[in-house]
Amino acid sequence: MSSPRVYEPVPIRRERIDIEESKEPTRPSVQELKQMLNRIGLTCEQTSTEQLGQFIADVQAKLPSSQRHSNQGWFIGQRRDRLRREIGTEADEFRRRIARLHFDPEGGKSVRKAAADPGAAEFFHAILRDNPGGVDFVNQLSPVEHWRDAAAAEFAGGFVEHNPFTTLMLTKLSLLDITPAAVGTWVPKDSPAINEWATSLAELVSARTFDCLAGKSLKNNRNNCRKGEQPTRRWGETYRRPESYEGNMSSADAIKDKYITLAYNASAATAEGLDQTDMTAFLSNLVLPLMPTSLKDYDSRDPKTQEDLERYIFLAGDPQYDSLGNVVGATGAGVIGIKWRIRISEYRRKDKNGGTTHPTNMDIWIRSLLYPSVYKDRVNPTTISEQLDDDLALCPVEE
Numbered sequence: 001m002s003s004p005r006v007y008e009p010v011p012i013r014r015e016r017i018d019i020e021e022s023k024e025p026t027r028p029s030v031q032e033l034k035q036m037l038n039r040i041g042l043t044c045e046q047t048s049t050e051q052l053g054q055f056i057a058d059v060q061a062k063l064p065s066s067q068r069h070s071n072q073g074w075f076i077g078q079r080r081d082r083l084r085r086e087i088g089t090e091a092d093e094f095r096r097r098i099a100r101l102h103f104d105p106e107g108g109k110s111v112r113k114a115a116a117d118p119g120a121a122e123f124f125h126a127i128l129r130d131n132p133g134g135v136d137f138v139n140q141l142s143p144v145e146h147w148r149d150a151a152a153a154e155f156a157g158g159f160v161e162h163n164p165f166t167t168l169m170l171t172k173l174s175l176l177d178i179t180p181a182a183v184g185t186w187v188p189k190d191s192p193a194i195n196e197w198a199t200s201l202a203e204l205v206s207a208r209t210f211d212c213l214a215g216k217s218l219k220n221n222r223n224n225c226r227k228g229e230q231p232t233r234r235w236g237e238t239y240r241r242p243e244s245y246e247g248n249m250s251s252a253d254a255i256k257d258k259y260i261t262l263a264y265n266a267s268a269a270t271a272e273g274l275d276q277t278d279m280t281a282f283l284s285n286l287v288l289p290l291m292p293t294s295l296k297d298y299d300s301r302d303p304k305t306q307e308d309l310e311r312y313i314f315l316a317g318d319p320q321y322d323s324l325g326n327v328v329g330a331t332g333a334g335v336i337g338i339k340w341r342i343r344i345s346e347y348r349r350k351d352k353n354g355g356t357t358h359p360t361n362m363d364i365w366i367r368s369l370l371y372p373s374v375y376k377d378r379v380n381p382t383t384i385s386e387q388l389d390d391d392l393a394l395c396p397v398e399e
Helices: 030-039 049-061 089-099 105-113 118-128 132-141 149-162 164-174 192-205 207-214 251-268 276-282 384-394
Strands: 019-021 071-079 178-182 186-188 237-249 309-317 327-329 332-344 358-372
Touching: 019 327, 030 049, 049 251, 071 132, 071 186, 071 192, 071 276, 089 118, 089 164, 105 149, 105 164, 118 132, 118 149, 118 164, 118 178, 132 149, 132 178, 132 186, 149 164, 164 178, 164 192, 186 192, 192 207, 192 309, 192 332, 192 358, 192 384, 207 237, 207 358, 207 384, 237 251, 251 276, 251 332, 251 358, 276 309, 309 358, 358 384
Parallel strands: none
Antiparallel strands: 019 186, 071 178, 071 309, 237 358, 309 332, 332 358
16 A cells, blocks of 8 residues: 655645535445445345444544544545536536636626526536435535425525535536535535635646646745746646555455555545545445446446546645634645546356455556645745646646
């Protein structure tokens, strides 16, 4: 398993971050786990409530411990390539019209005016279909209604009216095939800055843009650099690592090993590690695709798109609180993207005497992008937003 990155110590600098504590971080559920294990060949008799509860406890006991100044999550997303194929016309027109707006007061007003648009309800249908973690996310931000298919218009109207900038963020992310997947320690407030950070970080960690950034040199004397200076160098601290694991194990052990391996690789992507609450949320609702019965080997890669499963967690560095418990600053922001593929040979085969094992392979590709704050009053006015803008100008996102 990967070792955490180590950087030279630098003076701690913080700046404002518009996040608030979530009502309840997402946790793995017995029902979700049962569905996943059924899909890789385990029968109902092998997935009792008691067995699944012990499975979850075993995984949580082996997760990396939180470090003192760990990074904490404020948005967890997943790539859903099928979204572009399945989204309806009204929903697609709505998201494209909204996504053209900017994170400013005029943009917020225009989003609110679209609250009653029929396409808004269809858009939420599209991003929340078969997505319990996404439902958790929007429900925590909705002031009145909770998501129900039968009352989509009422929910969408209230959500868009009260969360215009979060709505704008969700439409922009959906054009990158990213939807909310779970809830971590924090959720974004409905402010222009934090929701624009999410959009910018998602664009920068996308494979092509990330590869462009990783090919550039990091800025010299970063803490004293200002916006626009050293234009051929990047602000973001990049990290990427492929990992491959193989073994001969039962299907249940393969999934258990998958959870633990993903958690260690996610935490190792930052020097300070990832908070355990957010690791647990990140691992929740990881539903593996269903295989055609004609195939004897299990492969999580989508046979139509040849895409692998991928998740993102957006981070706040060591959030600091005031006396009322409100977050007032963070040492930086960033994002971790993990893509993985799991293969199990003859996954439906069962030995008569039990103890069935299968050759199992797991491939992981990890990318992370961190933006430590350089802001310091009367010393360096450069903000995280300006760092992100500079890097997007250095490696523009391809249309």
